[in-house]
Amino acid sequence: MSDNSSSKRSGFDRRAFMAGAGIALVPLTARAAVQDPTPAAAQDPALPVEVTLRVNGQDKRLRIDARTTVLDALREHIGLTGSKKGCDHGQCGACTVLVGDRRVVSCLTLALAAEGQEITTIEGLATGDHLHPMQQAFIDNDAFQCGYCTPGQIMSAVACVKEGHAGSDEDIREYMSGNICRCAAYPNIVAAVKQAASDIMKG
Template sequence: MPDNSSSTPSGFDRRAFMAGAAGSALVPITARAAAPDPPAPAVQDPSAPVDVTLNVNGKERRLRIDARTTVLDALREHMGLTGSKKGCDHGQCGACTVLIGDRRVVSCLTLALAAEGQEITTIEGLATDDRLHPMQQAFVDNDAFQCGYCTPGQIMSAIACVKEGHAASEADIREYMSGNICRCAAYPNIVAAVKQAAPEILKG
């Protein structure tokens, strides 16, 4: 007949052992549950002003601005450079186009903090002394504007278009200038201006 006792011949009590093991296993869990929660990390106020240094048209400009300020608002509201226009404010019309490095960007969607340490060129930085930039002169020569609101963005985009190698044909110019809208529909004249200025820009 089998022995149902929990004790072994050596005197080891299995039931007592299991009860003790279960009890000790609960101790760490209880201790962890009772431990206080770690303090939550401090949340920085996104509207708090931050220091930023922007290199605009060859000059360093130190600003203290809201971290959410765009390049466009930094230029217009904090530096008085109003050549770059606020059109749609959604990156769709191209009126706010500036160059960061040699790359054209819509400044209404680019944070000023993201442009720190890079060269920003606006329409105000193109002319030297009393001499217009070749693209500016070409826009004048070809009547490539009417109301003029989109013209700064058109010119900045056109310079990048040429430097990117997209001014070899009228079809290319139309394609790679399509991000800049002219509500006056001066597109044929804009294409003519880009064609005129391209050789001089590429010549350097």
């Protein structure tokens, strides 16, 4: 027995139902074109893009690969080499800078993502010949040996204090744990943070 005969017996007309629902009226190929338009060709990320980074109070207009990190923009395009490239995987903290009031590992932060925000590097802490309290505290407490990690340690320490995490040795060690010192100057680093904390909070 045909489907049409069954439909007539039951009083249900499949053709009328499909037409009323508007399904059979649109060919499958047309529906696919409406639902899945061909996406626009993606721009080649290797093509240079214009970006303006505000670094230590100055605007720097750059033409860079869209995949350029803040660290590479600072070192290779702006000439600020204080931020160090250590692991290049965001694990050692040697490249730490401040973006806004937040510390970031600049080797994992795209320069494009930092556009429009204030970037502060180790070169931007001192005022003329007057060292920042944290820089002076690192000198006073001999809080470095080889010095490679020191710029990142100092930038992280400044943020640690401003975040309110310098109230105890335990807090300082915890909130500075993202910055590795392979020379193991950790006790001196803690002492430096404690010394600078009061001056920073007053300033």
